[in-house]
Amino acid sequence: MKIVLLDGYELNKDLDWSVLQALGDVIFYDRTAVDDHAEILDKIKNADIVLTHKTPLDEAVLSKASQLKYIGIMGTGYDVVDIDSAHKKNIIVTNIPTYASDAVAQFTFSLLLEVTGQVGLHNQLVHKDKWSEGPDFTFWDKPLFELKGKTLGLIGYGHIAQKVAKIAHAFSMSVIFYNHRPKQVDNDWVKQVSLDELLKQSDVISLHVIQMPETINLINKTTIDQMKNSVIVLNTARGKLVNEIDMADALNNDQVYAFATDVVQKEPIISNNPLLKAKNCYITPHIAWAPLETRERLLDITVENLKSYLDDKPVNVVS
Numbered sequence: 001m002k003i004v005l006l007d008g009y010e011l012n013k014d015l016d017w018s019v020l021q022a023l024g025d026v027i028f029y030d031r032t033a034v035d036d037h038a039e040i041l042d043k044i045k046n047a048d049i050v051l052t053h054k055t056p057l058d059e060a061v062l063s064k065a066s067q068l069k070y071i072g073i074m075g076t077g078y079d080v081v082d083i084d085s086a087h088k089k090n091i092i093v094t095n096i097p098t099y100a101s102d103a104v105a106q107f108t109f110s111l112l113l114e115v116t117g118q119v120g121l122h123n124q125l126v127h128k129d130k131w132s133e134g135p136d137f138t139f140w141d142k143p144l145f146e147l148k149g150k151t152l153g154l155i156g157y158g159h160i161a162q163k164v165a166k167i168a169h170a171f172s173m174s175v176i177f178y179n180h181r182p183k184q185v186d187n188d189w190v191k192q193v194s195l196d197e198l199l200k201q202s203d204v205i206s207l208h209v210i211q212m213p214e215t216i217n218l219i220n221k222t223t224i225d226q227m228k229n230s231v232i233v234l235n236t237a238r239g240k241l242v243n244e245i246d247m248a249d250a251l252n253n254d255q256v257y258a259f260a261t262d263v264v265q266k267e268p269i270i271s272n273n274p275l276l277k278a279k280n281c282y283i284t285p286h287i288a289w290a291p292l293e294t295r296e297r298l299l300d301i302t303v304e305n306l307k308s309y310l311d312d313k314p315v316n317v318v319s
Helices: 037-044 083-088 101-117 119-127 159-170 195-201 221-225 244-252 292-310
Strands: 002-005 025-028 049-052 070-073 092-094 151-155 174-178 190-192 204-207 232-235 258-261 281-283
Touching: 070 292, 083 092, 092 292, 101 119, 101 159, 101 204, 101 232, 101 258, 101 281, 101 292, 151 159, 151 195, 159 174, 174 195, 221 244, 244 258, 244 281
Parallel strands: 002 025, 002 049, 049 070, 070 092, 151 174, 151 204, 174 190, 204 232, 232 258, 258 281
Antiparallel strands: none
């Protein structure tokens, strides 16, 4: 059985892949050109099983992958695979729904605390002698904010958002959420509201929905116009949820106080991305999922998904 891993660079650095190698003949590729159909097809044309993290498998590729029986998406989002085309060819597709929930929730608050606490900035200034050369016992170069009493609005209320909600509650924030369908809540400190109400009420807005046609550019000029001018917007979901031109304009015009994101529309980021020159914009290179423990869990679940498929009992199937 031939197993092909298309883009293992980020994972290969420090993980033990022997558990996967025990299941078949594994070919590892550090990277595969995401826009080169010929390269992708050449690598998977004789594969029974393909594992992909960010390399897209669309209809043009899947239609020619005659031996392919199983695709394991090494992540939560499944927009990287044309699911309809896979199903037409009777290819099983699995993903890993909750492997990074704790890490991403933690990172979401890391972004928020950076915006409100300015730890990075003031650490740099201290190391540049601004404190030692100053006359006072303290100084600050940017506003600092308490989270207590502020309203956090969560767009989407899946596993990650629910963990973020619990952290926010521990910081004495009010928590509201919008979900495209009603969600049962088991406490009295979180409230479901309409999207319009969330946009109007929130001091902080955090995105936790998957990328699909109806969520692309969800945050745009129209939705930004409904927000408070003091709002902080966080994105640890998908870059295409935010219209980057509209967000940059809103930041530069003081219509949004700050935007902190771990994702952008085109990754790696392109040099002319408007967010790079926008005021109060914080960008990290898609690392919320990257703690060692999280990646180890990702590998473990990837292997368990594949084992279950080989036992004719597939789990985490994308339908």
